[in-house]
Amino acid sequence: MSVPSYSITAVNDADHRPELAARRQDFPILERCVRGQPLVYLDNAATTQKPRAVIEAMARYYRECNSNIHRGVHTLSQEATERFEEARVKVQRFIHAAHSHEIIFVRGTTEAINLVAQSYGRPQLKPKDEILITAMEHHSNIVPWQLLCEQTGAVLKAVPMNDAGELLLDEYVRLLGSRTRMLALTHVSNALGTINPIGEMIDHAHAHGVPVLVDGAQAVAHMPVDVQALDCDFYAFSSHKLFGPTGIGVLYGKTALLEAMPPYQGGGDMIKSVTLTKTQFNDLPYKFEAGTPHIAGAIGLGAALDYVQEIGFEPIGRHEHELLRYASDRVASLHGARIIGTAREKASVLSFVLDGIHPHDLGTVLDCQGIAIRTGHHCAMPVMERFHVPATARASFALYNTPGEADRLCAALRDAQRMLG
């Protein structure tokens, strides 16, 4: 790695919102160069960068009180347990859950959805029962339900969308039938950026007695979430898309549902007592947390939540919204550009194709200028099929990105057109 020669002033951040301009310096990685150029990181929908506060909180745990939780009577174990449980309360407050025992720590959104499919869905689904998802789901909110359908004989149905990438709500209401047992949908689409009207959709589902799981992976870094106001039954998200570490995520579930569900995995920490013939399971949330968890990860997530709440979603949302509009206008003005996903309500994702240039070639040309975007199907192959493209290029923004970076993206895209078009 070359010695970073990049400073915050070098990219002209005069155009960054004043309340966020200084925040860029909180992220050490943004000081590095890639292929001799200051890094422009626009792959935030894949994972976000980590602020110093998160890196430090995790290092502090390892330095000061590394030990196992919920077991030892010694001081380190008590301190570790306190920090771990403190993180759970931070998550509870962050998503406005009624109780901290409704917060289950898992590896990420994917594991959270698999947990619900196997623990909630599998014991009760019958052949010909229906699970409803949407046409814009990430593979992690498709495949667990397909597996469940194979296991139970249930049928998977998907709410279609229009050419802008908005769900067809009339179709949705029509698809909610007497056999529908579950609705699982994304809050924000990772491939299109669409923000779904989940509040309204949850109300409709509940009117039919259908519980709802919301995949919040792409939402939590960009907007406040209130699970009680939404009245969703389950809400899942990953820490690493929210400035926290990888390997830790959250499943929120309503107490009554979680209590009725059998454990997902067996092991230590999820039991009250074990004999060789009978095991009594632990109470919530520990019933679903078998084995030693990612303790440092939970603590890092807690620090990430403190970090974004200190800034506040109002300035974050305003900044990202303006940046998305600015970058979208610039990209749309390029010759032969087509933006994939033009919903009225969008968050931070700019997916596009350029005539005659494959997204992977764009990705390589941009990488050579130190610009990181995602190219490919974004783990949403049905979305690519719906829009008749094999892949797209996707720039996705976070609070630390600037209009200057959007300009560098567009300049590099023009270079790619000159070279390959």
Added chain:
Amino acid sequence: MFDLRALYQEVIIDHNRHPRNCRRLDSADRIAEGYNPLCGDRLTVYVKVHEGVVEDVSFEGSGCAISVASASLMTEHIKGKTAHEVDQLFARFRSMVTDATPTEEGLGKLEVLAGVREFPARVKCATLAWHTLKSALSNEHSTVTTE
């Protein structure tokens, strides 16, 4: 721009814009499909083999500049070769795009793809057509993927 011209050489850009032998081959007696799920690249390779020698070869499909140019260059290069010679050529080609100390001898025009070595994420693009050709020659009818 860092090393970019080393990857996207004029020959590659030309073969991407005007791919050679890019058509269905009605007389083909070996056909295979190749798929790179990472990029969504799809290729069909058609081969006509006569007395153990590749008499004609063509391809159809869509993909990035590297995969299309590689397929186009490959079809120009293997006519008149035996299956064994194609195998040896593919081994040398693969070595050129993956090994730290490659042997590029005897690859001729295919050497324009040597720049791929600097871009590990793009190796699969360069080798897709070759994997597909190999599958066609060994008469496997299933779709090969780079995964």
